[in-house]
Amino acid sequence: MLEVTINRKSYADRGGRPHVALAGLELCAAPGEFVCVVGPSGCGKSTLLNAVGGLDHDVDGRMRIGAPGASHETGFMFQDPRLMPWLTVLDNVLLVGGQSPEARERAINLLRAMELGDVMHAYPGRLSGGMQRRVALARAFVIEPAVLLMDEPFVSLDVPTANRLRGMLVELWQRCRSTVLFVTHDLREALSLADRVCFLSPAPGHVVLELPVDLPRPRSPEDSNVAQLYARLLAEHPEILAGLADGGAGKEQ
Numbered sequence: 001m002l003e004v005t006i007n008r009k010s011y012a013d014r015g016g017r018p019h020v021a022l023a024g025l026e027l028c029a030a031p032g033e034f035v036c037v038v039g040p041s042g043c044g045k046s047t048l049l050n051a052v053g054g055l056d057h058d059v060d061g062r063m064r065i066g067a068p069g070a071s072h073e074t075g076f077m078f079q080d081p082r083l084m085p086w087l088t089v090l091d092n093v094l095l096v097g098g099q100s101p102e103a104r105e106r107a108i109n110l111l112r113a114m115e116l117g118d119v120m121h122a123y124p125g126r127l128s129g130g131m132q133r134r135v136a137l138a139r140a141f142v143i144e145p146a147v148l149l150m151d152e153p154f155v156s157l158d159v160p161t162a163n164r165l166r167g168m169l170v171e172l173w174q175r176c177r178s179t180v181l182f183v184t185h186d187l188r189e190a191l192s193l194a195d196r197v198c199f200l201s202p203a204p205g206h207v208v209l210e211l212p213v214d215l216p217r218p219r220s221p222e223d224s225n226v227a228q229l230y231a232r233l234l235a236e237h238p239e240i241l242a243g244l245a246d247g248g249a250g251k252e253q
């Protein structure tokens, strides 16, 4: 479903010299698989998603998405919900979903499932941060994407709000069976969501470890089996975890 090879992706730094963000990166995902990508700050996670999503074409590499010749839809969700403030909640979702009666029905059903039925005609400025992310989640799924690219979508939310959104995401994913590539700094979040976690090296980023996660769902980052897997990883791969957001500091939590 998804096969990514990035030989090299570089940016010009302030002095005009090349800064290599990704090199020798190989990543794949099976249809319907939920893959989390974790790695230290600056290792090229967002760069990877931009390349896979076709937002950046200036990459030496190859992306294969979907079966050859088959059409595929790609959905995105970013840290910032990126809602249009001059459009209502429903119109924000329809902006991506299209204006057909079927798309409208799908958008309304999704917003109701996200418990946003009462505010679908309100403007985003009236909504809390958590509600805005729920709108962004509905918008990502309204096209029933074959591939969904998520760049730290729940960062900086309080714990209950983030957990609620993760639960909603997993429910939608199980219904839609999109192939998900989910970038996060937070290893516990990755372990609570993924079928498989891919760890990137510091820049230039490439995959240094892949870990299948065979824990029952639903899961939350606070579950004891997630904590056990986290502790095992920390013991076996301290060098990889040292660069992550919590630097392994949460090992005994």
Ligand SMILES: Nc1ncnc2c1ncn2[C@@H]1O[C@H](COP(=O)(O)OP(=O)(O)OP(=O)(O)O)[C@@H](O)[C@H]1O
Residues within 6 Å of the ligand: 011, 012, 013, 019, 021, 039, 040, 041, 042, 043, 044, 045, 046, 047, 048, 185, 203
């Ligand atoms: N448009 C750009 N121009 C120049 N350099 C860039 C650009 N975008 C990213 N970079 C650099 O490329 C490297 C990888 O950036 P990227 O944002 O992909 O990393 P990341 O792993 O997502 O980081 P973080 O976890 O902190 O969000 C960084 O050194 C960054 O400064």
